[in-house]
Amino acid sequence: MVANSMVSRNRFDFREVQDLVVKLTKSSGVPQEDAVVFADALVWADLRGTSTHGVSRVDIYLRRIEKGLINPVADLKIQSRSPGVLVADAGTGLGQVQAVRVLERLYPVATELGVASATIKNSQHFGAASHYCELAAERDMILLVATNSEPAMPAHGSTDAFFGTNPVAASFPTGKGYSIKIDLATSVTARGNILAAAKEGREIPSGWAIDPEGHPTTDAESALQGAVLTMAGHKGYALAMLVEILSGVLSGSAVGSGIGSMYKDMNREQNVGHFFCLFDISSFMDVSLFKERIGSMIDLIKVGRKQPGTDEIFVPGERTNKKVLENKEMGIPIDTATLEELRSLCHKRGVPFTLS
């Protein structure tokens, strides 16, 4: 999910970036503590090299608030029909904020019952799904996340974009200084990578997408108007549907092509749905034993024979962890276009542009 660094990028201290995003978000009417949660989620992604889900999206979120498509002071309504399930309505609030609020309500339920689940409707694109998983992993819990998203991929055999790139994510504490971080779009590639290519005027690899008439294309703009393909053909189709049912059908949110586009539909809400299932590890086995066992698995994988051309076998999350350490030390890279967006937002809102 790391965007290619073919454009000029400067690095900035992540705390300074976070601070600026908080100020900008507050200037849109979002309360201080919600603005902090929101900025945390975006900078979390930039720290991990997932700039497609980072501060490059500040501009569009704030524009959608201006248009009345995101409610900066939304209520979170939670209905509970059963002890282990929270049915949430995000009230078109910021997805990052409402997801964290639901997760906070889910922790004590999972601690008591061992497992707890939640759906969230009337939400937005909520950034990187693995952000929420990692918050849970820090508490020795396992969070499975699924979310639907704006139409991008056709059903197997179809030309029309129906499903979003519908990611699934989970993180696992390891005792190795990092969490195993699994976060995958069910598409051949993340839509963010096509967006980035379009923004930078690059071609995309063949096999990634079809144009609006169903023909294969390497043009990023045509791909954005057409459809991204599911990973592994019918298997990705099945997984995308699994995600759509859990996060969309079951939550009461919009489903498939009913979801509004973040960038293209500036006249209607997105109505994205999210699905959480939270497991308390200690309800299955002692946490120390779990970490010992997952550590042994990692060790076994890493000492396996390597394929020619492979220097080291990595587990998901391992390299991300190195990237975080690097970016905390060196600053997070921000591309010129995003930097200009932030500068312009500051100018319009009378927020001092403090990045240096």
Next chain:
Amino acid sequence: MVANSMVSRNRFDFREVQDLVVKLTKSSGVPQEDAVVFADALVWADLRGTSTHGVSRVDIYLRRIEKGLINPVADLKIQSRSPGVLVADAGTGLGQVQAVRVLERLYPVATELGVASATIKNSQHFGAASHYCELAAERDMILLVATNSEPAMPAHGSTDAFFGTNPVAASFPTGKGYSIKIDLATSVTARGNILAAAKEGREIPSGWAIDPEGHPTTDAESALQGAVLTMAGHKGYALAMLVEILSGVLSGSAVGSGIGSMYKDMNREQNVGHFFCLFDISSFMDVSLFKERIGSMIDLIKVGRKQPGTDEIFVPGERTNKKVLENKEMGIPIDTATLEELRSLCHKRGVPFTLS
């Protein structure tokens, strides 16, 4: 997962096949009601065209019972550290039987709490994961299943088979006369398809597997000794790991290369692990509303524009349902090799061979 029908196959009434499998299984010391559960699970797969997980495996299960590697009268030990979680030890009993017994214990918990989860260790290859999902769907519940399995796929960048083909599965009631059935190995193809090719002396497509030295191969026997590749490269690797952690690490079963091979390791137990998470739909929304919403999703998908060469867009489970109706009417196809195995088993055990 439907094996190619290049070998001669005859069709038999599924009730007669079921009856024969019950008698054979009882002759191995399995109690009547467990034998029925076991035979149900195998014939369930044959009815759906998934013959790789059907009665073609009766011989190997019974051979493993003979060798003392499967306990025909195993206890099921269930520990409960939290109200919503069952931690089960299958005691090396038949996976199909123990999985159904755990599921039966899980239903009332999910009914009460809205969600319930279970792990099972010391189990075996338990057949088609979607069998358990469909049992739950018939009760208007959603069951997510993950199971590890004998080493078949390398970690991304490695040559050594570590993960099993580690499927994930879920079913959803639709009100359309069939359940959406999602059941996918995280490999490019199901290992059963390579087994079938080897049994029938066929080559496998390139891109499916590597030989024991890590070279691409189309020879089914070399592939069985080497490794099947993960679907979609690193994404399949991440999903296989997700499955391995939930079903293996978290259950206390063997992990990765520690799992015994069903066919090759006739001197040790498999110690497979399974993971269940069961959701009571009515704890999220009224079941009638859920079915209406999933029905609308299906309708929208099916009226989408078709790619050239596509006559109809199907949802997962739709064609399976047609196959079941056909196989109930016409009989389930059984290949000659399997038929001879069954005949020989009957002969050895003094069970009348009643298939005609």
